[in-house]
Amino acid sequence: xxxxxxxxxxxxxxxxxxxxxxxxxxxxxxxxxxxxxxxxxxxxxxxxxxxxxxxxxxxxxxxxxxxxxxxxxxxxxxxxxxxxxxxxxxxxxxxxxxxxxxxxxxxxxxxxxxxxxxxxxxxxxxxxxxxxxxxxxxxxxxxxxxxxxxxxxxxxxxxxxxxxxxxxxxxxxxxxxxxxxxxxxxxxxxxxxxxxxxxxxxxxxxxxxxxxxxxxxxxxxxxxxxxxxxxxxxxxxxxxxxxxxxxxxxxxxxxxxxxxxxxxxxxxxxxxxxxxxxxxxxxxxxxxxxxxxxxxxxxxxxxxxxxxxxxxxxxxxxxxxxxxxxxxxxxxxxxxxxxxxxxxxxxxxxxxxxxxxxxxxxxxxxxxxxxxxxxxxxxxxxxxxxxxxxxxxxxxxxxxxxxxxxxxxxxxxxxxxxxxxxxxxxxxxxxxxxxxxxxxxxxxxxxxxxxxxxxxxxxxxxxxxxxxxxxxxxxxxxxxxxxxxxxxxxxxxxxxxxxxxxxxxxxxxxxxxxxxxxxxxxxxxxxxxxxxxxxxxxxxxxxxxxx
Amino acid sequence: xxxxxxxxxxxxxxxxxxxxxxxxxxxxxxxxxxxxxxxxxxxxxxxxxxxxxxxxxxxxxxxxxxxxxxxxxxxxxxxxxxxxxxxxxxxxxxxxxxxxxxxxxxxxxxxxxxxxxxxxxxxxxxxxxxxxxxxxx
Numbered sequence: 001x002x003x004x005x006x007x008x009x010x011x012x013x014x015x016x017x018x019x020x021x022x023x024x025x026x027x028x029x030x031x032x033x034x035x036x037x038x039x040x041x042x043x044x045x046x047x048x049x050x051x052x053x054x055x056x057x058x059x060x061x062x063x064x065x066x067x068x069x070x071x072x073x074x075x076x077x078x079x080x081x082x083x084x085x086x087x088x089x090x091x092x093x094x095x096x097x098x099x100x101x102x103x104x105x106x107x108x109x110x111x112x113x114x115x116x117x118x119x120x121x122x123x124x125x126x127x128x129x130x131x132x133x134x135x136x137x138x139x140x141x142x143x144x145x146x147x148x149x150x151x152x153x154x155x156x157x158x159x160x161x162x163x164x165x166x167x168x169x170x171x172x173x174x175x176x177x178x179x180x181x182x183x184x185x186x187x188x189x190x191x192x193x194x195x196x197x198x199x200x201x202x203x204x205x206x207x208x209x210x211x212x213x214x215x216x217x218x219x220x221x222x223x224x225x226x227x228x229x230x231x232x233x234x235x236x237x238x239x240x241x242x243x244x245x246x247x248x249x250x251x252x253x254x255x256x257x258x259x260x261x262x263x264x265x266x267x268x269x270x271x272x273x274x275x276x277x278x279x280x281x282x283x284x285x286x287x288x289x290x291x292x293x294x295x296x297x298x299x300x301x302x303x304x305x306x307x308x309x310x311x312x313x314x315x316x317x318x319x320x321x322x323x324x325x326x327x328x329x330x331x332x333x334x335x336x337x338x339x340x341x342x343x344x345x346x347x348x349x350x351x352x353x354x355x356x357x358x359x360x361x362x363x364x365x366x367x368x369x370x371x372x373x374x375x376x377x378x379x380x381x382x383x384x385x386x387x388x389x390x391x392x393x394x395x396x397x398x399x400x401x402x403x404x405x406x407x408x409x410x411x412x413x414x415x416x417x418x419x420x421x422x423x424x425x426x427x428x429x430x431x432x433x434x435x436x437x438x439x440x441x442x443x444x445x446x447x448x449x450x451x452x453x454x455x456x457x458x459x460x461x462x463x464x465x466x467x468x469x470x471x472x473x474x475x476x477x478x479x480x481x482x483x484x485x486x487x488x489x490x491x492x493x494x495x496x497x498x499x500x501x502x503x504x505x506x507x508x509x510x511x512x513x514x515x516x517x518x519x520x521x522x523x524x525x526x527x528x529x530x531x532x533x534x535x536x537x538x539x540x541x542x543x544x545x546x547x
Numbered sequence: 548x549x550x551x552x553x554x555x556x557x558x559x560x561x562x563x564x565x566x567x568x569x570x571x572x573x574x575x576x577x578x579x580x581x582x583x584x585x586x587x588x589x590x591x592x593x594x595x596x597x598x599x600x601x602x603x604x605x606x607x608x609x610x611x612x613x614x615x616x617x618x619x620x621x622x623x624x625x626x627x628x629x630x631x632x633x634x635x636x637x638x639x640x641x642x643x644x645x646x647x648x649x650x651x652x653x654x655x656x657x658x659x660x661x662x663x664x665x666x667x668x669x670x671x672x673x674x675x676x677x678x679x680x681x682x683x684x
Contacts, residue, residue, distance in 0.1 A: 027559070027594030112590065113598070119590065119629060212590070215597030298633025385629075387590050483589045484631040 020214040020225060024233045030480050040489060043480035046238055050245040050478060051496075057250075058500055061514060062507050069513040076516035079523050080365040087368040088351035088360070090526045094198040097533050098395050101205075106540040107392030112212040118388035122397075124304050125385055130402055131307040131465035132381045133200055136259050137192075138314075138409050139459050143437040145191070146414025147421075147430055149184035152359075167358045170347055181418060185337035186344035188414060191363065192406040193341065194399060195349075196371040199529065201398040203379025204386065206532040208394075209539045212387050217481025220244040220376050220528075226535045240528070241477050244376035247521045248477075249497055250514050251374050252470040256501035257511040259463045260284050262435040266456040269439045270449065281502050287460055288498030291467035295490045299385075303468050310461045317454050318412055324445040325416035326423070334411040341407070369522030372529060380476070381469045384483070391540065417441040467497060549578045549679075553648035555639055555668075556584050558595045558605060567654035567683040572617035574652065574681075582621040583646045584610045587638050590627050599627050636671040643676055651680040 032041045042048075061068040080087075101107050110116055118125070152167040156174025159165060166172065169187040173179035206223035216222035221237035228236055260280040267273040294302030322330055354360050386394055420426040420441065429440040442451045471494040478493075479485035504511050554571045556564055575582045586606045588595060596602035603625035610623030626642060628634040643651060655669030666674075669682040 025594065026592055026597075030594075211592055212598075215592050215601075217593075218591045296633065299630035300634060302633075384591070481591070482593055483591050484593060487632055490632075 020210075020216060024230065026217045027480055027482055029233075030482070039486040041479055041482065041485045042489065043241075043478055046241045046245070046480065047478040049238070050242045050249075053242065053246065054249055054496075054500065057514075057517075058503055062503065065507055065509055065513070069509050072513040072516040072520070075520045079520045080369055081361045083523055084361045084365040085351040087365045087372075087522070087526060088349060090530060091195045091199065091368050092349050092351070093533065094202050094529065095194050095399075097536075098198045098201050098399050101536075101540075102392050102395050102399075106544050107395070108390055109213075109540055109543040110388070110390045111208045111394065112387040116212070116388040120304070120385055124308065125389075126397065126401065127307040127311040128304055128385050128469070129378075129382045129398060130405070131310045131462065132469045133197070133378045133402065134192075134406065136255060136262075136459065136462045136466065138406070138413075139438060139455070139462060140258070140262060140434070141188075141192075142409055142413035143417045143429060143441045144434050146184050146188045146410060147417055147437065149187045150180055150418055150421075151430070153180035153183045164355050164357055167362065168356065169359045169363075170344065170354075170356055172356075177422060181422075182336065182340040183344065184418070185333075185411065185414065186340040187348060187359070187363070188410050189337060189341040189407050190345065190348045191367045192410060193403040195368065197399045197402050199368075199371045199375050200378045200382060201395055202529050202532055202536070203375040204382035204398060205391065205394060206536050206539075207380055207383035208386050209536060209543075211383065211481075213543055214539065218380070218384065218483065219477050219481040220380065222481070223532050223535050226538050227531055243521060243524065244380075245474055245477050247373045247518055247525070248377040248470055248474055249493075249500065250518045251377065252466060252497050253501040253504060254511050254515040254518060255466065256284055256287065256463060256498065257505045258515075259459055260287070260501075260505065262438075263456055263459045265433075265435040266439050266452060266459065269436060270452050270456065277506055280505055283460070284498055284501050284505065287463045287467060288494060290460075290464045291471065291498075292491060292494050294464060294468040295471050295494050296487060299472065303465070303472065306461065306465050306468065310458070310465050313454060313458050313461065317451065317458060318409060320447075320451055321416055321442075321445065322412050324447070325412070326419055329419060330412055330415045333415045334408060337411050337415075338407055366519065369519045369526075372522040372525045373518050373520075375525065375529065377470055377473050380473045384472075384476075413438070413441065416445070420444045467494065471497060549574065549580045549650040551583055551646060551648045552578075552580050552650045552652055553583045553585055553643060553646050555642075555651070555653045555672075556586055556609065558586055558609060559593075561609075564654050567652055568613065569617075570681070570683050571652040572613070572619050574650070575619045575621075576617075580650070582610070582613070582619055583624055583648060584613065584621060585624045585626065585639065585642045585646065587626045587628050587631050587635055587642075589629065589631050599625065602627075635668050636675070639668070639672050640675055643678060649678050651676060651678060653680070653682060655682045655684055 029044050030041055031044050149169055153169065153173045154175065154177065155166060157164055157166050157168060157172045169183055173183050207218060210216045210222040210225060211218040216225055219241050221232045221240045224232045224240065260283040263283050264275055264279050268275045273279055294306050382398060417429045421430050426444045428443060429437050432440040438455055439452050442448050442455060471490050474493045475485055475490040476483050504514055552571055552575055571582055584606060588602050590599055596605055606623035606625040610621040614621040624646060626638055628638045651672060653669050653672060655667045673680040673682055
C-alpha cells in the first residue's frame with residue numbers, strides 16, 4: 001500500500017485521511033463514443049465483456065434448458081452443502097468484525113475525511129439502504145418463513161439411517177407449541193437479522209472507505225488495492241468487476257421474475273386477474289418502466305423519493321397489521337422472540353457438528369450464499385449514499401437498526417399468521433402456496449381488500465427500488481467507477497435487466513436455474529468479503545494514524 | 548452591461564469548450580466583467596479529481612490559468628452533486644443565484660434526436676434561468 005501524506009500530492013479530503021497514491025487515472029480505460037445520437041462513456045473491457053457474457057448465459061439457459069438446469073442445480077447443491085461450514089463461519093466473522101468496529105476506537109473514523117458532512121438525512125439514508133437491502137424478501141418470507149419453521153419444529157425430529165430427514169431447526173420442539181413458536185422466530189430472525197446486514201455492511205464499508213477516504217474509483221475492485229496493488233487495474237480487477245455485474249444483474253432479474261409471480265398471485269386473489277405469463281410480462285414491463293423514470297430522474301429525484309414512499313407504505317402496513325391483529329400478544333411476542341433469538345444464537349450460528357443438516361444447509365447456508373451474492377450490489381449502493389458518516393454510526397445504522405426493523409416485521413407478520421393458526425384455527429395462510437401466504441394472512445384481518453391492495457403495491461414498489469438502484473450500481477461499475485456517465489447507459493442497463501427477466505420467465509425453469517447460478521457466485525464472493533475485512537482493517541488503521 | 552459572467556465548464560472535456568471560453572473571455576474584456584467558472588462533480592472519486600477538495604483546487608487553478616492566458620479577472624467555483632448526470636441543470640441554476648451572475652455563457656452540442664428526450668444542458672439552463680444565457684455551439 002503506497003499511502004502518502006496529503007501534502008505530497010493530492011489534497012486531503014475534508015480533514016485528515018490517507019489518500020492512496022496510484023498512477024491509475026479514473027476513466028483512463030474508458031471509451032467515450034457515440035452510437036447514433038447516444039453518448040457513451042464505458043469501461044473497456046468490463047462493459048462489453050459483462051454484457052456479452054450475460055447474453056451468452058441467457059442463450060445457453062434457453063437453448064439447453066435441461067442441461068443448464070441440471071448443471072446449475074448441481075453447482076448450487078454442491079456449494080450450499082459442501083461449504084455450509086464455510087458460509088456459517090464467514091458470516092459469524094462478519095458479525096463479530098462489525099460489532100468490534102462499533103466499540104473500537106477506529107469507529108470514530110469518518111467516511112469522506114474528518115470534517116465531511118453527511119450527504120443525506122437519517123430518514124432518506126435509512127429508507128434507501130433498507131429498500132435496496134431487504135426489499136422483497138420481507139414481503140415474500142415475512143409470513144411464510146416463521147410458519148415453515150413453526151410447522152417443522154412442532155413436527156419433531158425424524159431420522160433415517162442416522163441422518164435427520166426433517167427440516168426443523170436445531171433439536172426441534174415436538175408437540176410443544178410455545179417452544180416451537182420461540183424456535184421458529186429465533187430461526188427466522190437469525191436469517192434476517194445481524195448476519196445479512198453484517199454481510200452488506202462489510203462490502204459497503206470497504207467500498208466507501210477506499211473510495212471516499214482513499215480516492216480510488218467506486219467499483220468493487222478498489223477494495224482489493226491493499227492486497228493486489230496496481231494489478232487491480234488489470235485483468236484481476238476486470239474479473240472482479242465483471243463477476244459483480246453478473247451477480248447483480250442476474251440476482252435482480254431472477255427476483256424481478258419471482259416478484260412478478262407474487263404480484264400476479266395477489267392480483268388474481270384480489271381482482272381475478274388471470275395468472276400467466278402475459279400478466280407477468282406486463283408486470284415486469286411496468287416495474288421496469290417505473291424504474292426507468294426513477295433512474296432518469298436520478299438519485300435524489302427518483303431513487304430517494306421512491307425509497308421514502310416505499311418505507312412509508314411498509315410502515316403503514318406494519319402498523320395496520322400490528323393494531324388489527326392481537327396487538328398486545330404481538331408486542332410481548334416481539335420481546336420474547338428477540339430473547340429467543342439471543343438464546344438460540346450460539347447454537348444456530350455454530351458451523352460444525354450439527355445434526356439438523358436440512359435446516360442448516362437448505363435454509364441457513366442457502367440464505368448466506370444468497371445475501372453474499374447480493375452484497376456487491378447492495379454494498380455498493382449503500383456506499384454511494386453513506387459519505388460523511390463515521391464508521392461507528394455507519395455500522396450501527398446498517399447493522400443494528402435494520403436488524404431490529406426486520407425482527408419487528410417478522411414478529412408482526414409471522415406472529416399474526418401463527419396466532420391465526422394457534423388461537424383462531426384459521427388455517428388459510430398455512431395451507432396457501434408460498435406466494436399467497438401474505439394475502440391469506442391479510443384476509444383473516446379486517447379491511448382485507450384495502451390491505452391486500454397495499455400489499456401488492458408494496459411488492460411492486462420494493463421491486464422498483466431494487467431495480468433502479470441496481471441499474472445505477474451496474475452503470476457505475478461498467479463505467480469504471482464514474483458516477484457521471486451519460487444517461488443512456490443507465491437506461492440501457494435498466495431495460496436490459498427487465499428484458500433478461502422476461503426472457504427467463506418465459507423459458508421453463510429458466511429463473512430457478514439462474515437463481516441457483518447466482519447463489520453459487522456466493523462462494524467466490526465469500527472469499528472476496530473475507531479479504532475485504534482485512535482491507536478495511538488496514539485502511540482504518542492508516543486513517544487513525546492520520547487523525 | 549454585465550458584471551459577472553458565469554461559464555459552466557467540464558474539466559474532463561476542456562478541449563471541446565474552446566469556443567465558449569474564448570467567447571466568454573471576449574465579452575468579459577468588452578464589459579469589464581468578472582468570469583466565474585463553475586464545475587459540477589460527485590463526491591466520489593472521478594476522472595477529474597479524487598475528492599471535493601481536489602476538485603475545488605483544480606477549478607481554482609483552471610480559473611487562474613484562464614485569467615492569465617486571456618487577460619481577464621476570473622474565479623473558480625466547484626459544486627458537489629449526488630448524481631451529476633441528472634442533477635446538472637438544477638445545480639447550475641442554483642449556481643447562477645449563488646454567484647450573482649448576470650450572464651451565462653455555456654457550450655452546447657448541435658441539437659440532435661436525443662434532445663427531444665433529454666434536452667441539452669445549455670437548452671434547459673437557457674429556458675429556466677432568469678438571467679441572459681448565451682449558448683455557444
